[in-house]
Structures are given as C-alpha cells and as structure tokens.
C-alpha cells in the first residue's frame with residue numbers, strides 16, 4: 335500500500351475497525367494523555383477541559399469538516415478562552431509527553447491533523463473574536479474565526495483580511511498554509527499580510543513574532559510552514575480596504591458550462607458529462623470585466639450569474655451548501671503546481687479524467703480545480719518579505735503558474751477501500767521547482783519538501799522545537 339502513510343493509518347482508526355480489518359490503532363499513548371487531562375482540568379476547570387460526556391465534547395469530537403476526522407476520541411478537549419489557557423495547555427502537554435492536536439476552523443481533510451485518539455485536542459471554537467484597529471489599520475483575529483465571520487463582521491467598516499474564498503473555512507489553518515483568496519492576485523497570499531503573530535512555543539512560552547523582531551525566523555516559517563512551529567493564539571494582519579455593502583466595486587460571478595467528454599479506459603468506453611464552472615471577479619466596471627475575461631465569456635454558457643458585487647457578496651459566491659451531495663464525506667486531495675505551455679496542463683486534465691473513471695463507482699464527485707497565480711501575486715509576496723514557499727518568478731508575461739487540484743469525495747462506506755493504491759499521486763504532473771500548496775495537496779505529497787525555503791525551515795524547526803516534540807507527538811505536515 336504505497337500511499338497508506340502512517341498518518342493515514344491513524345486517521346483510519348476512526349471507529350471503522352470492524353469494517354477495516356488490519357488497520358491498527360497504533361501506539362497506546364493513553365497514559366500520558368490521561369495525566370495531562372487530569373492536570374489541565376485542575377488548572378483550567380471542567381468547563382474548559384472536557385472529557386467524554388462533557389457538554390461540548392461530543393460536538394467537538396465529531397465536529398471536524400472531513401469524515402476522516404470525525405471518529406477519533408480525544409482523552410480530553412481543551413477549549414481555551416485566551417492565550418494563558420493555551421500556555422497552560424501546551425506546558426502540561428509537553429511535560430506529560432502527551433500526544434495532541436490543534437483545531438482552528440476544522441476544515442483540514444488530512445487525517446489526524448485536527449483531532450486525536452488518546453490525546454489532548456486543543457479546540458479554538460471558543461476563541462472567535464476579531465477586530466479592526468483603525469489607527470494601526472490592521473485586523474486582529476483569534477484562531478477560531480472562520481473567513482466568513484470576519485468578512486461579515488467587518489463589512490460595515492469596509493475592511494477584510496486576505497483570507498480564503500469560502501466563508502465556512504477557518505482563517506487560522508488556511509493562513510498558516512499560505513491562503514488563497516479572491517484578493518490574492520492584487521494583495522498576495524493570506525500569510526503575506528501577517529503583521530504579528532502571538533505564538534505559544536512547544537515549551538509553553540508565549541512570544542510575539544514579527545518580520546523585524548528577534549523571532550523573524552519563526553515569523554517567516556509560519557508563513558506557509560504551518561502547525562509544527564507553535565500554536566498561534568492571535569494574528570495581526572493588514573486590513574484590506576474592500577468597501578462596505580454599498581460599495582459594489584466588483585463585477586463578476588459564475589459562468590457554468592457543460593462539457594461532454596469521451597474517455598476510453600480499460601474496460602468500457604465511458605461518456606462523462608462534466609459540469610464546469612468558472613468564477614471570475616474584477617475590481618472594476620462591467621466594461622473592464624468584459625475586456626479582461628473576453629476569452630472566458632466567449633465559451634457558450636448554460637448559465638451565467640454575473641453582476642455588480644460588494645466584496646462581501648463575492649465571499650458568498652462559493653458557498654459549499656450550494657453543492658449537491660452534502661453530508662459526511664471523506665475527501666482526498668492530489669495537488670500539483672505547474673507552468674502551462676509544456677503540455678502539462680493537458681496532461682493534468684487527462685489524468686483527472688482517468689482518475690474520475692477509476693473512482694466512478696465510489697466517489698460522490700470528483701473535481702479538477704485550477705487556481706491561477708499571477709506574477710502580481712508573487713511580486714506582492716516578495717514585497718512583504720516572502721514566505722517559506724516563495725515561488726520563483728514566472729516564465730510567462732501574464733501569469734506564472736497554476737495549482738491544479740484533484741479532489742474526490744467518498745461516502746462513508748468506501749473510505750476503507752484501497753483508495754490510496756489507486757489514487758496514484760505520482761501520476762499527477764507538476765513542474766520541478768514550483769512549491770505544492772500545503773493546504774491543497776495530500777499529506778503523502780510532502781509539500782514542505784517542495785518549498786524553496788525547505789532547508790531553512792528545517793533549521794528554524796530545530797531551533798524552536800529542539801526535542802522534536804511536535805514531530806513525535808502531533809500529526810501534521812511531513813518533512814521536518
């Protein structure tokens with residue numbers, strides 16, 4: 335089973351033991367977690383530290399977005415209210431040598447990245463405040479905040495952070511992995527706009543990292559390198575002046591087209607009806623929009639839904655609730671990054687069709703999602719000090735590279751099938767030298783190892799977590 339990683343096997347424990355013979359629960363790490371939970375409930379109280387049966391325990395244990403993460407049973411769940419609680423939690427976890435996990439918005443599809451069996455889960459669902467500081471022209475965000483909550487909440491003040499494209503997703507995990515937003519072509523990745531990060535280090539020490547202070551190395555690592563460097567308890571980010579509800583400065587929306595594709599595969603010749611949609615926005619007039627996106631608008635459409643929009647309305651265009659087949663789903667990713675114009679784009683599309691054929695009897699839906707990254711975005715990123723993955727400058731005049739993403743959602747009864755054997759990620763074409771997007775690739779793709787700053791990242795990790803506690807005691811990005 336080449337793609338069944340250690341990480342994956344932890345995730346697959348999930349209460350499917352009967353349906354999945356052979357999947358073992360791994361190490362027995364109950365005792366240190368029990369010690370940690372006992373100490374923590376004494377320190378913080380049973381309101382903030384709950385075990386099975388607690389008022390919020392069940393909702394949290396089963397509350398992650400992805401099915402892979404809905405079955406683990408944390409020994410206890412800590413619901414911090416402020417950074418002091420996180421300091422107590424981390425110090426206790428470290429000294430008890432317990433396994434643990436951290437959850438922001440809970441949208442990661444990587445098994446075990448936001449939940450834990452026999453360990454301590456730190457769930458930020460009670461740390462959801464955010465505010466705009468007009469003097470500093472920045473936004474403070476706590477790690478439990480979802481993208482939509484902050485863009486809705488600050489709408490009347492005309493500002494928003496560079497976050498994501500889907501409201502229900504957490505700001506926290508998204509930004510730590512990079513963060514792609516509709517604002518990104520002009521404003522950079524979400525993490526490019528970090529100003530200061532309050533971070534609880536593995537040993538329980540709380541520090542504030544900025545681009546210029548003594549923790550600037552940690553600051554850069556957290557721009558894309560994510561969860562293993564410490565727990566971020568507060569983000570200070572640039573306020574982007576996106577306008578209020580009355581400022582419908584954007585033109586755009588969605589265009590749906592129908593593509594009928596014939597693919598041939600080993601057994602039968604199958605015909606697939608593929609619905610494609612393009613989501614296009616331009617901060618400008620209708621005339622400018624039509625000029626900029628003329629090529630897209632020339633495709634015969636079955637439905638168009640375009641018009642003047644405020645930024646907040648832009649954020650509501652991709653609501654997952656509109657997607658059919660909602661319900662518990664296990665999601666598998668296959669990420670790539672490539673330069674168009676080398677045949678890779680076509681290859682990627684064809685491989686996705688083949689992939690869809692492979693899973694046609696099991697997957698609820700498969701997706702091929704393309705996010706273009708423009709040179710302007712890389713320029714903004716560099717102007718803000720770069721990230722741990724900063725890509726090379728583009729080879730093309732108008733845009734630099736694309737993130738193609740293969741996505742498949744499986745209903746609960748198939749998550750134990752041999753998906754990983756058949757999800758042959760090595761077949762997904764990519765251009766050497768381009769970083770994978772941590773948040774939109776499969777954990778076995780080892781995104782961090784594709785970063786331009788990978789060697790530096792390892793060095794920074796050694797400095798901030800000398801005993802490699804996070805690699806040993808939490809599930810997260812591979813490669814450190």
Ligand SMILES: Cc1cc2nc3c(=O)[nH]c(=O)nc-3n(C[C@H](O)[C@H](O)[C@H](O)COP(=O)(O)OP(=O)(O)OC[C@H]3O[C@@H](n4cnc5c(N)ncnc54)[C@H](O)[C@@H]3O)c2cc1C
Nearest residue numbers: 437438439440441442448477499504506507508513514566
């Ligand atoms: C429907 C959907 C739409 C998406 N759309 C976009 C998009 O438009 N743009 C985009 O860039 N990405 C998008 N993503 C991917 C998204 O970036 C990731 O799923 C991301 O992990 C979500 O963050 P979260 O806080 O909700 O997740 P969580 O699962 O809570 O956290 C993800 C990871 O970050 C770690 N983490 C979270 N908070 C902290 C913290 N405070 N300190 C340290 N570590 C922390 C967790 O331990 C975990 O490893 C989308 C995902 C989904 C499911």
Ligand SMILES: *[C@@H]1O[C@H](CO)[C@@H](O)[C@H](O)[C@H]1NC(C)=O
Nearest residue numbers: 359361362363364365368452
């Ligand atoms: C794990 O350890 C605990 C405490 O030592 C013990 O009670 C439990 O039975 C063990 N579980 C397994 C699966 O070995």
Ligand SMILES: *[C@@H]1O[C@H](CO)[C@@H](O)[C@H](O)[C@H]1NC(C)=O
Nearest residue numbers: 378414415416417418419420
């Ligand atoms: C966190 O809250 C506790 C009370 O629950 C308080 O004693 C402590 O000072 C607070 N810490 C911070 C940093 O605000």
Ligand SMILES: *[C@@H]1O[C@H](CO)[C@@H](O)[C@H](O)[C@H]1NC(C)=O
Nearest residue numbers: 442443510511559560561773
């Ligand atoms: C997104 O990036 C963060 C930060 O590195 C990481 O912890 C998280 O698990 C990533 N999400 C996914 C779905 O890979």
Ligand SMILES: *[C@@H]1O[C@H](CO)[C@@H](O)[C@H](O)[C@H]1NC(C)=O
Nearest residue numbers: 517520574575576583617618
């Ligand atoms: C959108 O365009 C308006 C008008 O040109 C401008 O004031 C505003 O700053 C732009 N918004 C962003 C986020 O660039």
Ligand SMILES: *[C@@H]1O[C@H](CO)[C@@H](O)[C@H](O)[C@H]1NC(C)=O
Nearest residue numbers: 599600601602603604694695
């Ligand atoms: C082709 O597929 C059908 C149904 O999916 C199956 O019954 C048949 O055995 C397959 N044929 C071969 C030669 O694999």
Ligand SMILES: *[C@@H]1O[C@H](CO)[C@@H](O)[C@H](O)[C@H]1NC(C)=O
Nearest residue numbers: 685688689692756757758761
């Ligand atoms: C389609 O995928 C299968 C399984 O991964 C592989 O064996 C086959 O060679 C692929 N076909 C093409 C045309 O890529």
